[in-house]
Amino acid sequence: MATPRSASGVTDGNRLLARPWLPGVELFHADFSGQPFGRHSHDAFAIGAILHGVGGYQCRGARHALPAGTLSLMNPQEPHTGHAESPRLIYRMLYIEEARLPALLGRKRLPRGFRQLNPTDDGAVAAGLAQLAGDFQHGDALGLESRLLQLLELVFTRHGGLRPMQTARRDGGTVAALRDYLEQHYSEAVSLQALAEQLQRHPRHLIEAFRRAYGVPPHTWLLQRRIREAKRRLLDGETLAELALGLGFYDQAHFSGTFRRFTGVTPGQFRATARA
Template sequence: MAPRKEKESARFQLANELGGLELLDAKYTNQNFSRHSHEGYTIGVIEKGAQRFYRTGGNHIAPQDSIILVNADEVHNGQTATEGGWEYKAMYPLPEQFSQMMEGLNVAQSTPYFPEPVVYDPEMAQQLRLVFDTLAQSDNRLLRETLVYGTLVKLASRHSKTRTDWTPETKSQRQLVLVKEFLDDFPQADVSLEDLSKLAGLSPYYLARSFQKEFGLPPHAYQIQARLRVAKTLLRKGMKISDVAQECGFHDQSHLHRHFKRALGVTPKQFVTGA
């Protein structure tokens, strides 16, 4: 008899008093995350199994009790590294939330950079579990805020490094930034590679190849991520899923559903309801 597959589940929540901090509690067996990025950091603890994921130009495996760290806007993906899948809890603090937490502290930078995709720190992992359990069970705002702020500052002090922000130096890099900014500002626009190449003053082939090299995704995939970010904002405001799909430039609701699930691990409906 074939082994029974565990049912997948994913619960997405927002901690509104913490600046809308996004939280995910998930159990996956077949989920295969596409390459994507988040506005915020990904900070997760593997509860069972192991996850294989791409980050920082290479593939990594995070086993049980390890901590996953992905920097804001960093391209990554994810899938199971074991037959039984993996379970994890994660949060996605924004860079500006880190800045507010670390303001006034004697640190070199207000927003951290985590160089290691996977860290083994049992004390920190247990502290993160305490945070996730408290956010799930307690409505004491002072306790929730104190635990989250203290834990994230401690995590940054133990595992982050100073990194100089990337700035475009060559003319072609500046032209690529123009394309990126256009896709960020007008994600719903129906543009072709030829349109973008004219904007940048670069050949279509050079643009596609160079854009992926600089930003981790080809232009069309980056546009999908930009559309998903707008979709999240509109869904939080209560807009109907079908209307969000149309507003953000997706072909239809199923097109939005497919990309949303592959990038975020939950469906648009789960994102809205927290179920």
């Protein structure tokens, strides 16, 4: 599923992101100039958004130009080329192996595939890809898996012929069990797939049923729980580095950014004000 490389062009900004516990899923962040991609195909669905510049490729017997704000949707084994039609091109592309889709989407049948290669984006797909890129690099398993399922549902219902999933039924016992598990294991790396297997529900059902019961998805509830604990430990004098490690954050910057997102202040500001 690797993207072809060329000896020409500037590619220092390119990054191919993957996690070993999420097989068949890769996210390519492209930032290059002057790098052509020869005719090739992927053994995966490709879901991309142009962020800056103009991309171009040949596919289905035609030449396509993709300005910023355009999506690039490709079916598995669909031959195409690729190049930049501007001095600099930035885009994000998510690759999902076809065999992984039924389990990820919770559907027995695959979507029929993308008919339109380059639909205009209303911003939702690009935003979803940006969040995924951040989760691949700095996020936790629960957040990454949750956002991945949300993005796949969005793209394939809008552009891949997938019927919207019915609203999750109320499942009080299951979501309460999930909440209790998160309460007890808030500092650990929590996997949505492992939780789904433990509770015998599809991950998508867990997310929607939990959101319906508590107003937020499980990964948001988990972060809120961590921040609540962080406040207590800050007042007890723990350092930011100790907190980041002990509460399951990627690093100190990730902890500080999450704390500020939920409280409006940095951990240092909270501690200083509380002790004043």
